[in-house]
Amino acid sequence: MQAIRKQGVAAQPDASGVPALSIRDLSVSFGAPSAGGLTVLDHINIDVRDGEFLCIVGSSGSGKTTLLRVLAGLFRPTQGEVLFNGQPIAGPSRDRAIIFQDYSKALLPWRTVRGNVALSLEARGIPAGQQDAVIDELLAKMGLRAAKDKFPGQLSGGMQQRVQIARCLAQEPKILLMDEPFGALDAMTRQALQDEILQLAAEKQTTVVFITHDLEEAIYLGDRVAVIGGAPARIVEMIDVDLPRPRNQLTTRENSHFLAHRHRLFELLTRHQSAQHGGIGIASRNGGNG
Amino acid sequence: MKQFALARLAPLAFALTLIGLWQLLADLNLISPIFFPSPARAFAVLEYRLADGSLWGSLAGTSLRMVFGWLLASIAGVILGAAIGSSRLTRDLLDPTLEFIRPLPASAVIPVAILFLGLSNAMSLTVIAFGAIWPVLLASVHGFSTVQHELSDVSNVLGFGRRQFLQKIALPSALPDIIAGLRVSLAIALILTVVTEMQSSLPGLGWDIFFAQRSYRSADLYAGLILLAALGFTANHLILLLERRALRWRTLRT
Numbered sequence: 001m002q003a004i005r006k007q008g009v010a011a012q013p014d015a016s017g018v019p020a021l022s023i024r025d026l027s028v029s030f031g032a033p034s035a036g037g038l039t040v041l042d043h044i045n046i047d048v049r050d051g052e053f054l055c056i057v058g059s060s061g062s063g064k065t066t067l068l069r070v071l072a073g074l075f076r077p078t079q080g081e082v083l084f085n086g087q088p089i090a091g092p093s094r095d096r097a098i099i100f101q102d103y104s105k106a107l108l109p110w111r112t113v114r115g116n117v118a119l120s121l122e123a124r125g126i127p128a129g130q131q132d133a134v135i136d137e138l139l140a141k142m143g144l145r146a147a148k149d150k151f152p153g154q155l156s157g158g159m160q161q162r163v164q165i166a167r168c169l170a171q172e173p174k175i176l177l178m179d180e181p182f183g184a185l186d187a188m189t190r191q192a193l194q195d196e197i198l199q200l201a202a203e204k205q206t207t208v209v210f211i212t213h214d215l216e217e218a219i220y221l222g223d224r225v226a227v228i229g230g231a232p233a234r235i236v237e238m239i240d241v242d243l244p245r246p247r248n249q250l251t252t253r254e255n256s257h258f259l260a261h262r263h264r265l266f267e268l269l270t271r272h273q274s275a276q277h278g279g280i281g282i283a284s285r286n287g288g289n290g
Numbered sequence: 291m292k293q294f295a296l297a298r299l300a301p302l303a304f305a306l307t308l309i310g311l312w313q314l315l316a317d318l319n320l321i322s323p324i325f326f327p328s329p330a331r332a333f334a335v336l337e338y339r340l341a342d343g344s345l346w347g348s349l350a351g352t353s354l355r356m357v358f359g360w361l362l363a364s365i366a367g368v369i370l371g372a373a374i375g376s377s378r379l380t381r382d383l384l385d386p387t388l389e390f391i392r393p394l395p396a397s398a399v400i401p402v403a404i405l406f407l408g409l410s411n412a413m414s415l416t417v418i419a420f421g422a423i424w425p426v427l428l429a430s431v432h433g434f435s436t437v438q439h440e441l442s443d444v445s446n447v448l449g450f451g452r453r454q455f456l457q458k459i460a461l462p463s464a465l466p467d468i469i470a471g472l473r474v475s476l477a478i479a480l481i482l483t484v485v486t487e488m489q490s491s492l493p494g495l496g497w498d499i500f501f502a503q504r505s506y507r508s509a510d511l512y513a514g515l516i517l518l519a520a521l522g523f524t525a526n527h528l529i530l531l532l533e534r535r536a537l538r539w540r541t542l543r544t
Contacts, residue, residue, distance in 0.1 A: 098443065
């Protein structure tokens with residue numbers, strides 16, 4: 001079902017040397033520091049390897065979304081920089097697609113499923129006559145063929161999120177930036193989409209930065225898991241996930257390494273939460289998967 | 291099915307009852323027929339003047355003034371609304387002036403318009419456009435300034451320029467607000483059409499009813515009123531039809 005990919009050696013340094021994304025000494029503050037400005041992210045350093053699936057976990061309000069917006073080029077950091085394939089990020093680019101948690105706000109409600117996917121092709125300057133083939137292929141891949149002429153408001157949450165993913169794939173990005181994309185979905189739909197995104201990423205060797213507050217989701221999906229915590233948020237821990245691919249919703253989650261990682265991440269997050277203001281982590285509003 | 295038929299018939303019965311009451315009042319002769327005609331007379335005059343063609347010119351004049359004045363207001367309102375709603379800079383620049391002009395009653399502008407443009411259609415259109423622009427302008431400002439920020443992000447990531455953003459994202463996103471504004475503007479356009487016709491004897495229904503009143507032809511006056519109401523009713527329904535077509539996606543829900 002899934003192409004063989006990196007065979008669990010994701011933790012080794014990239015042979016080519018240039019990371020897909022290099023986050024260097026990144027800090028973000030709102031308002032002037034002299035005037036009691038709020039620092040959200042504090043000296044973050046991460047190298048995201050080419051083709052890697054990196055998950056970032058942290059509690060709500062820990063600055064995860066801000067970090068992702070910086071990576072997309074939608075937000076300028078107060079300090080530090082992000083290199084994309086060795087070049088500093090100056091602004092947003094089609095190479096870095098962003099997938100929002102709130103699909104209902106990220107889709108164009110007045111366009112059909114087909115029209116929403118076509119938006120990316122229009123951006124790429126693909127003539128209308130040549131769009132249908134690309135759209136049909138993407139919709140088939142995302143299981144949306146029957147919904148082609150429906151409006152987003154007519155679809156379930158899981159289907160709407162698939163439309164958003166299809167639209168992002170249509171822009172042919174080098175990196176997928178995903179902001180708690182499955183956080184609003186029910187457990188069954190979420191697991192199905194987890195496997196789909198793993199398969200998509202493996203097929204195209206796409207680099208993925210995936211933000212979640214669900215520990216198990218992070219371990220299940222990631223080659224590595226970065227834990228951010230504290231206020232202002234820093235990288236608390238970087239964990240190499242030594243679980244074989246392809247991952248499986250049953251066997252992977254029963255693997256002793258999976259459970260050990262879960263144990264460790266849970267302790268880390270609760271420790272950093274009590275330092276903050278309690279109560280998110282694994283007992284999130286989505287209840288985790290376990 | 292029976293319920294449905296009843297729901298359709300009840301409003302019609304209500305309207306017919308009102309007309310019946312009107313007829314009854316007129317038959318009692320409490321008020322002189324010179325001031326208060328019976329509906330039978332009003333409809334008879336309406337029928338006669340539609341048949342001899344003398345009302346069609348007035349109806350056309352009023353309709354054209356209303357539609358063109360409204361179109362002017364709509365185009366200017368949407369463009370101005372887009373500029374103000376999607377840019378902090380233009381908002382800060384234009385807002386104070388517009389807020390000062392807005393409370394001005396459109397009818398108070400008529401003398402100024404007459405000074406510049408005389409008793410002409412140009413004067414009438416200017417006044418209509420001035421008065422009818424506000425609802426569509428305010429609705430457009432709201433529509434353009436409340437585009438979901440996720441959609442602005444999507445637009446930026448996809449590399450859309452300002453023109454593409456407005457065309458593909460902001461305008462369709464603001465359309466529900468704009469259409470609501472267009473409807474209110476159309477009602478105001480009809481009011482001002484009638485007022486300017488009365489003010490400057492432009493050939494139209496407004497002038498007709500004004501003239502009928504002055505010459506004590508009350509049946510003609512009421513015939514004109516009935517036709518004006520029908521015009522407003524039709525125009526409103528055309529916009530509702532447009533709305534249902536353009537915003538089809540809103541009514542299709544699971």
